Amino acid sequence: MLDTVRTIETPEGVNIRLRLAGPVPRALAYLLDSFIRAVVWLVSFIFFVRFGNFGLGIWLIGIFLLEWFYPVLFEVYAQGATPGKQALGLAVLQDDGVPVGWSASVVRNLLRTVDFLPSFYAFGLCSVLLNRDFKRLGDIVAKTIVVHRSKPRVPQKLPPGRALPLPIGLSSPEQQLIVAFAARVPRLTWDRAQELARILDSTNGQHTHATLHTDVVSLIGYAQHIVGEREPS
Amino acid sequence: MRPDALTVKIRARAHWEAVDLGLALVQKYWRNLYAAWLVVILPVVFLELLLYLNRNGGGRYDLLLLWWLKPLYDRVILHVLSRAVFGETVDWRGTLRAIPGLLWHSGLFRALTWGRFTPRRSFKLPIWQLEGVTGQVRSKRLSALKGRGAIRLIFVCSIFEMILLFGMLGLLFMMLPPEFIPTHPDSILDFLTDNKASSWFEAIYGFCYLLAVSIIEPFYVAAGFMLYLNQRTELEGWDIELGFRTLAARLEAQQTQP
Numbered sequence: 001m002l003d004t005v006r007t008i009e010t011p012e013g014v015n016i017r018l019r020l021a022g023p024v025p026r027a028l029a030y031l032l033d034s035f036i037r038a039v040v041w042l043v044s045f046i047f048f049v050r051f052g053n054f055g056l057g058i059w060l061i062g063i064f065l066l067e068w069f070y071p072v073l074f075e076v077y078a079q080g081a082t083p084g085k086q087a088l089g090l091a092v093l094q095d096d097g098v099p100v101g102w103s104a105s106v107v108r109n110l111l112r113t114v115d116f117l118p119s120f121y122a123f124g125l126c127s128v129l130l131n132r133d134f135k136r137l138g139d140i141v142a143k144t145i146v147v148h149r150s151k152p153r154v155p156q157k158l159p160p161g162r163a164l165p166l167p168i169g170l171s172s173p174e175q176q177l178i179v180a181f182a183a184r185v186p187r188l189t190w191d192r193a194q195e196l197a198r199i200l201d202s203t204n205g206q207h208t209h210a211t212l213h214t215d216v217v218s219l220i221g222y223a224q225h226i227v228g229e230r231e232p233s
Numbered sequence: 234m235r236p237d238a239l240t241v242k243i244r245a246r247a248h249w250e251a252v253d254l255g256l257a258l259v260q261k262y263w264r265n266l267y268a269a270w271l272v273v274i275l276p277v278v279f280l281e282l283l284l285y286l287n288r289n290g291g292g293r294y295d296l297l298l299l300w301w302l303k304p305l306y307d308r309v310i311l312h313v314l315s316r317a318v319f320g321e322t323v324d325w326r327g328t329l330r331a332i333p334g335l336l337w338h339s340g341l342f343r344a345l346t347w348g349r350f351t352p353r354r355s356f357k358l359p360i361w362q363l364e365g366v367t368g369q370v371r372s373k374r375l376s377a378l379k380g381r382g383a384i385r386l387i388f389v390c391s392i393f394e395m396i397l398l399f400g401m402l403g404l405l406f407m408m409l410p411p412e413f414i415p416t417h418p419d420s421i422l423d424f425l426t427d428n429k430a431s432s433w434f435e436a437i438y439g440f441c442y443l444l445a446v447s448i449i450e451p452f453y454v455a456a457g458f459m460l461y462l463n464q465r466t467e468l469e470g471w472d473i474e475l476g477f478r479t480l481a482a483r484l485e486a487q488q489t490q491p
Contacts, residue, residue: 001240001241001242002240002241002242002254002257002258002261003241003242003244003254003257004250004253004254004257005242019250020253021249021253022249022252022253022256022257023256023389023393024249024252024253024385024386024389024390024456025249025252025253027389027392027393028385028389088249089247089249118400118403118404118407119396119399119400119403120395120396120399120400121396122396122397122399122400122401122403122404123400125393125396125397125400126397129256129448129452130260132260134253134256148247148249148250148253150247151247152245152246152247152250153247154245168484170480174480177473177476177477177480180472180473180476181470181473181477184470184473187467187468188468188469188470192469192470193470196470196473196474196477199474199477199478199481200477200480200481200484201481211484212484
């Protein structure tokens with residue numbers, strides 16, 4: 001099964017799923033960051049230019065620090081995300097899934113000079129397109145990855161219905177699946193919802209003592225019951 | 234279309250994740266993709282060369298043809314990808330056989346004329362080509378599926394194309410010995426008006442552009458295709474369907490051996 005997820009086992013034996021981020025959202029995040037920096041350049045220039053050559057000197061030092069430490073500081077102190085990455089829901093992590101530290105962040109950002117060659121990140125783009133983990137050269141050297149942190153928007157609100165107790169035992173992921181179905185019903189066409197519900201009909205017509213009712217209304221009822229049990233009010 | 238036959242993992246994704254999945258798809262099937270790509274691009278390159286060699290002075294718009302025919306290449310790429318997601322590989326012979334069908338039944342004429350400038354090209358293509366619907370039904374499908382993210386995708390992909398083009402030109406420029414590089418304004422003008430030098434430059438420029446399109450276009454089409462699949466997954470509950478099928482199989486197994 002082709003997917004952009006990498007599963008990493010932590011020393012505690014917990015599996016975490018990292019969803020890798022590719023060139024398009026990363027480029028957009030970079031554009032946003034560049035725009036933010038350009039605004040800072042301009043505003044600080046207007047401020048410092050009033051102090052003559054001395055002010056310009058300070059401004060140039062400030063620009064230098066901004067260009068080199070803007071990504072590093074945000075990556076270390078703001079959960080691995082510059083404002084641009086934050087806006088796109090991205091974050092930088094180390095290969096093993098832990099938050100990015102000083103040394104890794106400094107390395108990956110210093111190597112922007114290599115990724116930038118020969119102009120406008122052409123090497124970096126080629127590297128991201130060719131690498132299976134979508135890494136640019138700086139990521140390869142610093143052993144970092146860029147991942148999607150924001151969850152896709154999945155509907156949570158259930159349509160109204162009378163709670164029905166489950167006639168059979170279902171595991172927790174299976175219960176979640178029924179809740180997910182119920183929450184999705186308003187977005188599906190009614191025919192499609194019924195079609196989906198009938199998939200669960202495993203009895204082939206012969207009714208035994210305990211089976212799921214496989215119509216949309218009953219499934220919504222089961223979902224209500226599952227959710228109601230989880231958070232009794 | 235049976236979602237359980239797909240070889241790409243179906244789950245609820247944000248649209249940027251779907252775009253990234255397009256890149257993973259290209260990385261996995263690049264051999265088949267570039268075999269098909271050569272089948273369709275070689276005749277065009279041949280035509281370009283003829284135009285280039287047979288021109289007298291004019292002909293600065295040769296590369297427009299290479300750009301204009303992009304919807305044609307897109308259809309061939311999507312043909313390979315749409316088979317690949319069902320685990321079926323297409324070699325160059327299969328591509329050659331498929332081309333006549335693609336020319337007539339995928340709305341190519343419209344895509345090459347008044348439909349050439351639509352910014353959601355990559356997202357519309359699967360509806361035109363794979364669903365094979367026309368007229369009112371097609372417009373209804375388009376408005377039902379919306380195609381969020383498609384315009385931002387083409388924006389970024391055109392930037393990528395330019396980055397690669399100027400990257401390659403810049404790299405060549407760095408390799409040139411300094412005495413070949415015009416620095417004085419007069420000599421730059423000489424360089425541009427000198428027919429021999431500028432026609433060399435145009436040939437190199439054209440070749441770099443060809444390479445840039447060859448690298449970005451398969452990714453662009455794959456990303457648009459994945460946006461389309463993701464939208465259908467969401468609107469038709471494919472992820473739910475797959476989960477329900479697994480659950481039904483378990484319940485059935487439980488019933489046969491209680």
